[in-house]
Structures are given as C-alpha cells and as structure tokens.
Amino acid sequence: MTTISIPAPADFHVHLRQDELSRLVTPHVRHGGFSLAYVMPNLKPPITTTEQALKYKAELESIDSSVEYLMTLYLSPELTPEEIRKAKEAGIVGVKSYPRGVTTNSDGGIESYETYYPIFEAMEEVGMVLNLHGEVPSDASANIHIINAEPSFLPHLKKLHERFPSLRIVLEHATTRAAIEAVKALGSTVACTITAHHLALTVDDWAGQSWNYCKPVAKFPDDREALREVIREGHPRFFLGSDSAPHVHDSKSTASPAHGCAAGIYTSPILLPLTAHLLESFGALDKLEGFVSTFGRNFYGANQFADDEKVLLRKVSRPVEESWSAESERVVPFWAGKELGWEIARDYIGNDNRI
C-alpha cells in the first residue's frame, strides 16, 4: 500500500464562521488533516479588535482544541497603530484587507490604502502579516470585472511592497498567471496562497454551476496551469490557503431572479486528500509537504510542532461525502460524490482510520 507522511499540515486561509455553522465546520479542519488554521476575520460583525479575536479564538478552541488557530483582524478605519501593538502582544498574527472594506471608506478606489499607511508601518515594525484579498471592485465604466479584478489589483501590491519592503504581505487565493508572475518578481517578504479548488476549476466549471462558484472566480486554463507550474516548481513563497468557505446548503443550491447563490467552496473536511489528489494529477505529489506545511510555516515563522505531529495518507479510491450536518445546518463539500485517490490513514493526534 502506498502511503505518504506529512508533518503538521497548515491551512493558511480558512473561514470558520460563527455559532451553529462554526460548531459544524471547525472540527473539519482536523478531519481534513490540518493542525493549523489561519482564521479569517470576516464575521458579522467583523473581528476588528484584539478582544474580539481572543474571544473568537477561545470559542474555536472550545470546539476543537487539537488545532492551532492563528488569528487575524479585519482592516478597517477603526484600527489604530496602538491596537496593532496590542494585537501583536496578544499573539494575533495578521490583518486581512478586503476590497469592499477599502471601497466603503474611500471614494471608490483602492488608492485609499494610503489612509492605512500608519497601520502598515506599525505592522511592519512589530512583525504582523498583511493578508490581501487582491481584487479591485468591478467598475463597468473602467471595464473592470470579475475576470480582470485580480490583475488590476497587482499594481497596488507592488506599490505596497515598495513602500513597506519589510512588511510581510500575502496575496491570498491567487487565480491568474499575472498574479503568480507578479509575486515571483517581488521580494522575499511577499508570498501567495493558492487554494485547492483553483487547481481544479476554470471559468467553464462555475458557469451555471453555483457549487463551483467562489470569489475570486476560477479563471482560464492557462491561469490554472500557472498555479500548477509554481507548485511543481516547489517555489517556497507559494503555499496552501484553502479559502474553505462553508455556506448552508440552500444558499448554494438555489437562486431566485432577485438573489443569486452564495460565493464560496467548502474544502476543509477533505483538504489534505484533495490536495494530494490534485498535486498527483499534475505531477507535483513530491511537492505536497512543501506546499501544505513547510513553505507556509516558514514564511509565517510558525514551525514549532511536535515530532509526532504527522498525518499519514494512503492511496485509495473513495468518494467524497455528499454532505455534513449538525443541528440545523448542512454543508456540502467540494467534489461531493467524486472519487479521491487519497485518504487519511492516521491523523496528527494518532487516530487511525482503518479500512
């Protein structure tokens, strides 16, 4: 039987939600093989203070204490350099910038990053990471749309890096060849996450198929190829951030003329087997450890873990579960019903999954 052992898999971009949905999906981090979750702050209301982040972290730990949760704040005008220093003291790792947040508090342009320069200076000083959702808002008058929103953002990434060369920046969930090339061309403080599903999908897959619809949308085959190439290359500044984004079943399955479906693809419960399956499909299985563990942990300086914190994968063929339910919530994983070529034989806390 073919097996692979991966030390301490780390997902550097995941949505763990709130309340009932959080109780359903948070245990799926471990189920999917991951012992570290870099947690997004876009709750309702968003996590904008150290206190909120610590409270949220405690809630997640009460659901599943086997995972290490790295917490983030939501970039907003309420944030101050003082709060950044306080957050750093409290162990909070990063600040996430969403384009809508930027837009809401500007004259409609991403140029308003300049208003956040005092924040970024404080982050650079204390060593916090800036996580960028790298898309500019659609603007028909400027021919900006969901397909070119990411390439149109890249000049802002370059400008931020030039202004704050020591600030660690992560371009999140890259989907285009342009983004891969831009990050490669920048310095060692700029990294990039790639999701599992963007290694599988193109625009053809989400047209009329809401289960494959997420933001940023999957782009063209050549863009997908660029994501695969940089992983095959084993580039140390490109690593997994799943952007696993659960939504309740009905919000994904059903559209009315007034309301479309929710954006987001849910990969947490199958993440390590899915990633192994995908990397194997394009000849990069030997880069799995770097992509899901070493590279991200090195960039974040998060490389303390026990020697026995390992996940054992074994080669099989088994279908992805159709859904997961708890209380009144139901979520459907990516590729529900499709065959995966790998499964978890033993998780990082030593639980065996016997055949």
Add this chain to the structure above:
Amino acid sequence: MTTISIPAPADFHVHLRQDELSRLVTPHVRHGGFSLAYVMPNLKPPITTTEQALKYKAELESIDSSVEYLMTLYLSPELTPEEIRKAKEAGIVGVKSYPRGVTTNSDGGIESYETYYPIFEAMEEVGMVLNLHGEVPSDASANIHIINAEPSFLPHLKKLHERFPSLRIVLEHATTRAAIEAVKALGSTVACTITAHHLALTVDDWAGQSWNYCKPVAKFPDDREALREVIREGHPRFFLGSDSAPHVHDSKSTASPAHGCAAGIYTSPILLPLTAHLLESFGALDKLEGFVSTFGRNFYGANQFADDEKVLLRKVSRPVEESWSAESERVVPFWAGKELGWEIARDYIGNDNRI
C-alpha cells in the same frame, strides 16, 4: 403620453420548444410584440428534414396563427444538397450550425465545416441563409474556454465568407467587440444578431446567478459597449435575434453538485418593451425600428407585411411579470420584478392594452 409605433417587429432567433412548453411560450411571441419568429431547430430530436420543419411549423401555427414562422434546419451529416433544394421549395429559410453538432461528427475541430461545403454550395445557389452559433468548443489544452470561444470562432466565419461570398451568413447572438468588428469588416452578405439580454448583462451578472446564465455567456463591459455602439450607429447588418430560450423553473433555479443549471434567458413575453427600454438607456431609442424590424427584414428579404401591422409602445413604469404558467410548466422571464420603461399599448392585430 409618449408613444412609439413600430411596424412589424421581427425576432430573428427564437426557441419555441415542443409540447407543453411550446404551448406556453409560443403565444408569448405576439405578447412580446413580435409578428415574425425565426425558429430554431434544436428540438429533441433536432429538425433535420423538410417534413419535420413543416410539421413543426403547422404545430406552431395551430398554437398562434398571428405570427409568421420562418423555419430552419439543423446542420448535420444527414443533410444533402437535394434536401436543401427541397427545403427551399417548401419555404424553409435557413440552416443552423451548432458547434456541438460540428464537433460530434469531426475529429473535435470546427475545421470539419469543409465536409459541409456541398451543402453550403447548394444553399448559396438557392438562396438559403446559414445561421452560425459562433463558438468553438472549450479545450483546456489549447486554453479555449467560454470567454474566448467566440473570438476563436471568427477566423472560421471569415473563411466561410471568403469561400462562399454570395451565401448569406448570420453570426448569431454576438457578445464580443471582436465579433462586432469582424462582421463589420466582412461583406454585405454577412449579418449579425444581437440579443436584448446581452445589451444588459456582463460576466459579473451571471456569476452565481443562474437566471442570467446563457450561452454564449455575457462578456465584459467593453464588449457590451461594442454591442451598444453598433446599434447606436444604426448599422443595417446588426439586428435583433432574442435567442429567447425558456426553461422550466426548477432547471434554472436549482443546482446540485452533480448538475448545474440550464443555460438560457427567456425574453419573449417582454421583448419589445425590454428592447425599447434598453435602447433608450444607452441613447439608441431612435434606432429601435431599424434594430427590431427593418434591418433584419431587409437582410432576409422578409419585408412583406400589411400597412396596419404595427405595434404601439407607450412610456410607463411597470414591473416585469414574476412568471408565466400553463399546464404543468412554469417559466420566469428575464428581469422578473424589475421595472421597464415601456409597455405595449396596442399590438399588431389591434388589441388594446388599456391602462
């Protein structure tokens, strides 16, 4: 009260379906203000013979005899030059080429048009029209996808026109600036239909919103602007073909991981008011008569109609109906619930719609 009178509106691309669904949607041609319907042959099974086309025409006339139905055949290997001559004799007007039909009977490439050259020669000789669904099939290995499928088809259009300069060809439902420019650059025997919904939508509108999903998919704001420009210009080789494509409610509203939603947007029941509304929105209301009647009728030589065959539109603000039902079928029109700025005050057979 502001009114516009339009002589004999003609929809040069419409899907009237079969059986129950046909009985529901065929009367919507007149309801939407149109007295001519150029009828697509993609039934199950497709309309490939003169007999089938005449039988289908009789069925449509039995549902609503006030509309003139121009019939088409589905391009397939069964078609012969003899059948083309027979079809012409029987009053059939055109032959529709679908990319899938081409692909099924070739080694996967649109190059197989050459196998149809004897058909096209016969069509050129007798004066039938070739209607092209101008997209090449997606092919990830060649980076062909639903966004560049139409531009990638244009070399085939040019080649066909060069080889058959007297053959009247219509590029159907153009969605890109590239297509508009290509058709403008070709000779007087090549025309182009434009749908109403592609004057409204861009890629952002169908992402996660199945009710706005059709093939070809709506493209970028600059492409939409090119469609609007050529109408504002009053170019006589660009005219309305709605591609109105009804699907039953559930096939549009609900996706499972295994099955996405049906492609198609239903505009027939609101077509003339919708088109007036859209043309007014981009400053082309003075081109309405050309776009919905004169240009297409001239290209097809279908300009015989009675002096009193006129539709009177009046300016109002009224919402689009939420749905239409009959027997066990229900269809939802484009822009359900949204306000339109025009309605039909009197239809072409003299029925008043009193306020």
